[in-house]
Every structure is written in structure tokens, then in C-alpha cells.
Amino acid sequence: MLILGIETSCDETGVALYDAARGLLDGCTPLAGLLAHALHSQVTLHDEYGGVVPELASRDHIRRLLPLVHEVMGRGGVRFEDLAAVAYTEGPGLAGALLVGASVAASLAFGLGVPAIGVHHLEGHLLSPLLAESPPAFPFIALLVSGGHTQLMRVTDVGQYALLGETQDDAAGEAFDKTAKLLGLPYPGGSALAQLATGGRPGRFKFPRPMIASGDLDFSFSGLKTAVAIECRKRTLDAQTRADIAHAFEEAVVDVLVAKCVTAMETTGLERLVVAGGVGANTRLRALLDRAAAKAGFDVHYPPLEFCTDNGAMIALAGALRLQSDRSAADSVGPRCAFTVRPRWDLSAIAA
Ligand code: KG4
Numbered sequence: 001m002l003i004l005g006i007e008t009s010c011d012e013t014g015v016a017l018y019d020a021a022r023g024l025l026d027g028c029t030p031l032a033g034l035l036a037h038a039l040h041s042q043v044t045l046h047d048e049y050g051g052v053v054p055e056l057a058s059r060d061h062i063r064r065l066l067p068l069v070h071e072v073m074g075r076g077g078v079r080f081e082d083l084a085a086v087a088y089t090e091g092p093g094l095a096g097a098l099l100v101g102a103s104v105a106a107s108l109a110f111g112l113g114v115p116a117i118g119v120h121h122l123e124g125h126l127l128s129p130l131l132a133e134s135p136p137a138f139p140f141i142a143l144l145v146s147g148g149h150t151q152l153m154r155v156t157d158v159g160q161y162a163l164l165g166e167t168q169d170d171a172a173g174e175a176f177d178k179t180a181k182l183l184g185l186p187y188p189g190g191s192a193l194a195q196l197a198t199g200g201r202p203g204r205f206k207f208p209r210p211m212i213a214s215g216d217l218d219f220s221f222s223g224l225k226t227a228v229a230i231e232c233r234k235r236t237l238d239a240q241t242r243a244d245i246a247h248a249f250e251e252a253v254v255d256v257l258v259a260k261c262v263t264a265m266e267t268t269g270l271e272r273l274v275v276a277g278g279v280g281a282n283t284r285l286r287a288l289l290d291r292a293a294a295k296a297g298f299d300v301h302y303p304p305l306e307f308c309t310d311n312g313a314m315i316a317l318a319g320a321l322r323l324q325s326d327r328s329a330a331d332s333v334g335p336r337c338a339f340t341v342r343p344r345w346d347l348s349a350i351a352a
Pocket residue numbers: 145146147148149172173174176177188189190191194277278279280281282283308309310
């Protein structure tokens with residue numbers, strides 16, 4: 001059963017081809033089902049504006065998507081007639097960008113007489129750790145840390161997600177991006193800030209650890225960004241100062257994320273933590289989580305770096321899992337001429 005996956009929710013055009021017969025049968029690892037995947041990042045396109053320009057994003061998805069689909073089909077060595085379904089990101093995300101993926105997926109599915117499966121972008125991120133060489137077994141706690149979301153979820157099985165806590169304001173990735181901007185780094189600033197932080201001296205600056213002792217699993221990062229802004233205004237930002245600030249900022253965010261993960265593991269008693277979303281690529285976060293996990297006695301799983309940030313593989317996998325776990329989902333969707341996108345879409349709306 002071959003599924004084509006299409007991701008166009010923001011500034012990355014991702015396409016992947018997934019074979020459920022190779023990846024989802026007993027004894028297989030989900031990664032074995034991934035036949036081909038390709039990604040086009042729009043980072044350079046939006047760079048000069050300091051953030052994503054929605055209209056430019058939509059237009060670039062239009063330019064890139066069909067060539068990427070052909071490339072992936074060619075690399076997978078399959079024909080369009082072999083596809084059993086086309087999965088696409090239905091939301092949340094930028095409306096115009098989502099419409100590009102949804103319209104191509106729905107048209108292709110309609111033309112082929114196969115189902116088009118609308119996938120929740122965050123479900124894709126939650127399931128992306130299954131694409132690791134040693135995937136985690138269910139149930140697990142997922143820390144979802146992307147540009148738009150910071151959430152702790154209990155993942156009992158495919159489609160069974162319970163929200164344990166989330167950010168009350170900015171997402172962790174958003175805080176990284178806004179702080180990077182304050183430090184004069186190009187968009188998206190997360191990895192550039194992390195890089196800058198490696199040259200920072202510990203101890204020169206100390207920023208607050210928001211909500212670290214709140215006793216719940218919620219987060220808040222907007223005050224931290226403001227604390228950095230105040231510090232930046234007080235002094236000349238020479239290269240070493242910028243690195244020191246970046247270091248202190250990264251320390252603060254990571255300390256909070258690690259503390260909340262440890263609390264989530266303690267309160268639920270589960271044994272596996274998975275980390276998904278772009279901030280999951282952060283080296284300091286990985287190192288400190290590994291250390292905390294070894295101390296507290298739980299396992300941590302990360303998706304391979306290329307599947308931490310937005311990609312088509314997680315959408316193809318989520319579509320394949322959805323099709324496998326609930327054939328009626330495919331039947332009920334059916335080939336259709338009409339399609340929807342959901343720029344705002346709460347994951348709890350699809351969770352059992
Ligand atoms: O999951 P993702 O690709 O897109 C969203 O769905 O938002 O996450 C992108 C976010 C951006 O905020 C980016 O700055 C951040 O992930 N990011 C990082 C790192 N790499 C990407 N943040 C911290 N450290 C990194 N190494």
C-alpha cells in the first residue's frame with residue numbers, strides 16, 4: 001500500500017513516498033517503509049524579510065510542489081497508478097500555503113480514484129520519532145517543540161493524544177526566533193542562535209526560568225524574550241556579548257523544557273519520552289534531556305535530525321498509520337473534488 005505525503009503548511013515544501021507493506025507490518029520498523037522523500041526549504045526566500053511572508057510562501061509552494069512530487073515518484077520507482085492514497089497537511093498552518101498542498105493532493109487523489117487523507121501537522125510531528133532506527137513503543141510522552149507549538153502530550157496510540165500542558169504565550173521555537181532577531185541573526189534564528197551560544201561564556205548573564213516551579217506542565221516564554229530585549233538595550237552588542245546572551249537564553253529555555261519533561265515522566269509513570277519539532281534539533285536540549293533521563297530512569301527518543309523540522313515523510317507516515325488503523329477513515333474520505341484546510345486546528349479535535 002503506497003502513500004504519497006505532501007507537506008506545505010509553512011515555509012517548507014516536503015514530499016515523501018511511503019510503503020505501508022514494508023514499514024507497518026509486524027516485525028518491520030516504520031523507517032523501512034520510507035521509499036523516498038524530498039524537501040525544498042524557503043529559508044533564503046524569506047530571509048530578507050526577517051520572517052515568513054505568507055503570499056511568497058504560497059507562490060513558492062506552487063512552483064516547487066509538482067517537480068518534487070515527480071522527483072519522489074521517480075526515486076521511489078513507482079507509477080501514480082500504484083498509489084493507494086495521497087496524504088496532505090490539512091492544518092494548522094498558513095491558509096494559502098495549506099491550500100497548495102491540499103488542492104494538489106485532492107486533485108491527484110480524485111484523478112486516481114484513491115482517498116485523499118487530511119493530516120494534522122502536529123500529529124505528523126508526534127509520530128515522526130517512529131522514523132528513527134530504534135522507534136519508541138506506545139505509550140509515550142511527547143514533547144512537541146516547534147516554531148508554533150510547545151506542548152507535552154501523552155500518546156497512547158495512533159490517534160490517542162492527551163494534552164498535558166502547553167505554552168501560555170510564545171512557543172519555544174518562536175522565542176528562539178525572536179531572540180535571534182534581537183541578536184541580529186537571520187531568520188529562522190533557532191539553529192543560528194544555538195550555534196552562536198556555543199561560543200558564549202556561562203555565568204555572565206542569568207535569565208529567568210519562567211514557570212519552572214509552577215507545579216503544572218504549562219510553559220511561558222514571552223517574558224524571557226523581553227528579559228533578553230532589556231539586557232540588549234543596556235549595552236553595546238559586541239560579538240562576545242551576543243554569544244554570552246545567546247548562551248544564557250538557551251540555558252534558560254532548555255532548563256525549563258527539561259524540568260517539565262522530568263515532571264511529566266514522574267507524574268505519568270511512563271517510561272519513554274519522545275521529542276519532536278524543530279527545537280528538538282537543539283544539541284543542548286538533547287544533551288541535558290539525556291542526562292536527566294539517565295538519572296530519572298526513562299528513555300528518550302528523537303527523530304533523525306532531518307525529520308525534526310517540517311518534512312513530507314511524517315505526513316506520509318501519519319497518513320499510512322491512519323489508513324491502517326482505521327480503513328473507514330479512507331472510505332469515508334473517498335475520492336473527492338472538494339477539500340478543506342484548517343489554518344487553526346486543535347489537535348484535541350482529532351484525538352480519541
Ligand atoms: O517544526 P518546525 O520545523 O516548524 C514548525 O512547525 O514550526 O520548527 C521550526 C522551529 C523554528 O522556530 C526554529 O528556529 C527552531 O525550530 N529550531 C531550533 C533549532 N533548529 C530549528 N531551535 C533551537 N535550536 C535548534 N538547533
